[in-house]
Amino acid sequence: MNIIIFGGFLGAGKTSLILSLASFLIQKNLKEVHQNDQQEVQSPYLQSPYLVIIENEIGETGIDHKILRSGGYEVRELFAGCVCCTLAADLTVMLNEIADTLKPQWVIIECTGLAYPGNIADTLNRYGKHSDPIRIVTVVDAERWEELAEVAPILVEKQVQEADVVLINKIDLADDEVISLVEDRIHSINASAKKIRLSGSGMIPGSVWREITGANGSSEEVTEK
Template sequence: MTKIDIISGFLGAGKTTLIKKLIEEAFQGEKLMIIENEFGEIGIDGGFLNNSGIEITEMNSGCICCSLVGDFGVALKEALDKYSPERIIIEPSGVGKLSDVIKAIENIKSEVDIKLNSFTAVVDAVKCKMYMDNFGEFFNNQIENANTIVLSRTQKISEEKLEVCVSQIREHNSFATIITTNWDEINGKQILSAMEREESLEKELLVEVKNNKSENHQHSEECCCNNHKNHTKEECECDNHEHHIDCNCNDHNHAHHTHDHECGCGHDHHSHDHHHADEVFTSWGMETPKKFSKVEINNILKTLSESSDYGIILRAKGIIPCSDGGWINFDLVPGEYEVREGIADYTGRLCVIGTNLNKNEIEELFDV
């Protein structure tokens, strides 16, 4: 039986980085295959993974969750027949709905020998609130349907903001395992173990408490009303108290309590009630042999990050030859970008994803 692991995550959350970590530290010795589905015409992430020696199938003409559900089923069956992998990792588009990917797999489970092993959402802890507010239909769907939520970039925020992030996620998913530890501090086997756990620690403790119930155990630690008489939270008679155990914000009226947005892209965002990614998001992609200097690509990314002339840029990435020698990989998410040395690919590839993109202006900016 082939295990199926879905690793979802909004644009730029770190899905590919997590997959690389799992390949190097957790999946060694397994016959592994990756099915990638990128939104847009140009596949980038496959290039980052090609050197892993893993069989990779890319689907770039649309979303698994939208128009390719039928084709996805065919592709999965062909992969099983041709390669007989022990495990398949499915990396859906960042703007895909995890619920639809799960459904697509469930629809063919009776026809093939597979087990839906885990369904994970990678969440950027820095931008969680902003994406939750502005792209909730897609972003929240991934959180709500995951059995494990892996927070990325937790080392970039304070402990207080991390607690707020977890609290916000818990409002959408109260049962998933949430990994909050910086990825550099844990190995891939620990992450995989959390992904595959059927019971969370919370559930284990609840079972333990029920099995060891005693009349003298009053749970007074759950009350934060500063009146520590022995009573349960249900028995508390303090006014206007909702007993939010995990909240340290000193404002217990959460119906009106909001936190600052982490968006640094300089644009006003609005929620949209659409059903398909291609109704909300657009992409521009290009394959090119053109060489860029590090200075040039930094200037381009700075412009994309700061100017509103190109639309609302949510993600940009690329693998391109460098005029100074070697190759460059770059990544951009709202408010920040990174340029680093990379490994050569069959040609240079560029991709920009966002809303209301001005594709002509973007093409002129890259001068391709």
């Protein structure tokens, strides 16, 4: 079970990017199923959801579950009764249940914008039943970086610090000079993370999701949000 945690402040565009990644993974799965059918091999993922998305964002439009379910994956909602103090535990319980029952190939977790994905990964690694490494993707809003770095510096810096990949989103809304400054700042916080510029409002190159998922494929693929 591959797990990707999406972090980033409220409004950074996590949901749109998760939808794009989900679309990429489903297309990839369909291709694999098609190839297996031709070879008359039964795919284990035909019997259960290939992908589960766990939504935990507050204050944003949720994912349209009906559309996603028709595409072969499940969406689970998880909201804390209070703010986010019980989040990591609830996520672990839900993830263990998913591992036992649905056994999906992929799980994407959308964290609330006030959460630290690294802390959540620590709890999942300690108490979770999965064995594969967890990848952390932090989404940064290029247009609002300066504002958020001034308003909530500890939060945004720690979210970047913990990431394996930082997606610098909404580059269509910021000029090149601002984007370069944002990228430099992110590099100074987390030099080892892969930084990718993109715009979630448009087409996302398949290469972005291959980088994150480690999937093979042609570099011309694009996915819609």
